[in-house]
Amino acid sequence: MFMVKEEKETSEGKHKREEREVSREEILKRILGLGNGLVKEIEAEENPHIDIPIRGSSNTVYDEKGKRIVLGDKVAKRAMFNVAHARKFMQTMLVASYVKKDLLENDLTATLRDLYYAKKHTIAGTKEDTIDEQKESDLAIVDLEVALDSFRERLHLRAEPKGRMAGELVVRDRVRDKIDLIDLSRMGSGGWAVPSIVEQIEFKDVGVEYVLVAEKNAIFDRLNEDGYWKRNKCLLMTTAGQAARGARRLLQRLSEELKLPCYCLTDADPYGFYIYSTMKYGSMALAHESERLGCPKLKFLGMSISDIEHYDLRSVTIKAKEVDIKRAQELLEYDWFKTKEWQRELKMFLEKKMKAEIQALSSKNLQYISKTYLPEKIKSQDFLP
């Protein structure tokens, strides 16, 4: 057990923090670069434009080697003097100006909704609003992200946070000038809430050997109560459903910076498999961010469809619904589910048309998951790729 003490910033820590500060400077520089480019075009009496990588399925590819769903090379030009582009061009400029002047220069963060309210107004002398619906400014933000080859959190934009953590790890977090050392092994029954932006977080005393990320709050509570993470030197995390951006990014950093093996626990159904695949490979909707949000080394520990047989859970399965079957058929076709292990799992599901929740293990006894199922699984390295 270690203690949390107030800490003077080390020179190494200071260097790392400065690296992160540089990244804020770097983004400011890129926004200025974008603006200067436009000014040059205007001075040369050209049509000002921005290059924006195309998103959507026509420009989304699976990078087999990097194990990531990424954007292809297709780029679209967005020009100011083009009736079809002018409104979006203006919105992208509004967003860029807010990010630069209101957020980065003041070291403040905001939500997408804040930005929408801040930049929505009626253009003087017209009846035209800059932004009608938040969907428009949201799209302009993503345009700016890809145009700057950056990501939302580096533009100081927050997403809805979700997820909790516990384990023998001390993290150093910074909220503007306030620095906290947080001992994740002393979080009681609640856990530490995973923030929206985790770029500023540094990992300090690391007393864990792997990360276990559970889809469900209930599993976090079960394993926390059973002292599972303490006994097994594991960092426990729940995403409380589909993982939020903060939780995904933190998982990636734990995997890549601390080289910790990461295991995922979901229900044995196609939605659980999909939640897993999003954490691991990224998603088509956010293909431009897979490099930053994906965790290619994540392994699927359970529950698998094979587990239903192996752990004799047939009596507590649930009949698959039409939507489960449709989703399984889709997963079968995705390149990132084309391994023989996943093809077998998905076909087994489609054959049996039965799913199981991870809490089905409670039909044996409450502590079966922490005393038998997980130790067995981890010991025999029984996971899916």
Add this chain to the structure above:
Amino acid sequence: MFMVKEEKETSEGKHKREEREVSREEILKRILGLGNGLVKEIEAEENPHIDIPIRGSSNTVYDEKGKRIVLGDKVAKRAMFNVAHARKFMQTMLVASYVKKDLLENDLTATLRDLYYAKKHTIAGTKEDTIDEQKESDLAIVDLEVALDSFRERLHLRAEPKGRMAGELVVRDRVRDKIDLIDLSRMGSGGWAVPSIVEQIEFKDVGVEYVLVAEKNAIFDRLNEDGYWKRNKCLLMTTAGQAARGARRLLQRLSEELKLPCYCLTDADPYGFYIYSTMKYGSMALAHESERLGCPKLKFLGMSISDIEHYDLRSVTIKAKEVDIKRAQELLEYDWFKTKEWQRELKMFLEKKMKAEIQALSSKNLQYISKTYLPEKIKSQDFLP
């Protein structure tokens, strides 16, 4: 700023903990009492029965003095030898046995779903299942709660947790034998995740003067980043939408045990008002738990419909939807909204048919909420009852 140190249990702390332990013994005693009563009836060759207070609108009243929505006095008899009652009787017994033997005696907690999986099975020699759907065991749990004059968390049943906290308060939490002191002023950008069950929590070093509970994660993040809670000696909490049971109970305990004024922040719309009223008065669906979950001294700080005028937010309002109008009409009729202040607010909403999100304040500037709106509101004690 205070430090978190490992702490020897004080005799006062030990006494309080023992009081809580007694409550576990007390519940065990009540379950045994229930069982012994049934055994006596069986021995006397009577029809074994349980008395269960009736729930639902026919037996729900507003306790004006206590400011709580509570159950009335109507009680139903549930008998074993009655075709209409037998199945529910059996299910209530199953639940009582699980709570006693699996949970309380082992000092373990479980979710409603765990209980369902544990007690669902086919009755030997029949094709009848003890429980078909979880809805049935959930209802049996509530029956047991009211029959024992207790509540779910004391039966060691967990609900889905939600919510985060930060502020100058140290809480002492216990997970079985593990005791943690958690300094809520050192939680970085994440905050401490509010647990499902908060009965075991003790409040230690209290450096706050009031509690501010925000409906939205985004407001928590904004105020946390602005150092609002530190500058204003406030304990900051978000319920992340409709408040979960753990957050409601904790709010009540902060209000009653620490005598802290509690203020609520939601959107200026009938759904926000409803979220507030549930935290304050309880709800009709959980009338049997209002005494434990309600926080009668909670005040509504904002955003009110009057604020839209006062803070000149007309340009960032949203047109009310049919569902908002319907909800406002319902609220108008509730006894707990019959104060003149709320009647005026609701009528103003119905007249203007406009609502506003609390983030609409960001149209002024990002820090307007923490630097102008909240300090003004609190200073002038401008809240609704």
